[in-house]
Amino acid sequence: MIDLVDERLEAARKLGVRYTVNSGREDTAAKVSEYTGGRMAELVMECSGANPAVRSALDLVSNAGRITLTGWPKKETPLPTDVITKKEVDIRGARTSANEFEEAIDLIHTGKVDARKILTKVVTIKEAPGTIIDIEKNPGDYMKVNVVM
Secondary structure, eight states, rough: OOEEHOOOOOHHHHHOOOOEETTTTHHHHHHHHHHHHTTOOOOOOESSSHHHHHHHHHEEEEEEEEEEEOOOOOSSOOOOHHHHHHHHHHHEEESSOOOTTOOOOOHHTTSOGGGGGTEEEEEEETTTHHHHHHHHGGGOOSSEEEEEO
């Protein structure tokens, strides 16, 4: 897992994520290369939508690897198509989670996945705007927030 926020990386390690990288302090591509024995990542899932992170996915993916984009960039991200072609990379978008909600609900309901481990706050709809502002100011304090309606 790659993130800028140490608290998120620590939470990921507590949940069993073996390899973490703070992209603000470490050379991400070098760390991924180290972790994979030079092979790079066969699958890169970019979830932030941050333009630099979208672009760096091409540096992290292996030859014939796949990049899945789930974040929503605020503006268009220029990508070097020569790298995509040379590496034979598949790039896809994933947003709708078609037919996956039932499985996710079952995993949580049966206790196979404990969603409470990443839930950091439950707020009312009236508290949501203030919470969003606080998330932007203090991203290390939050993983997931539930809004009760």
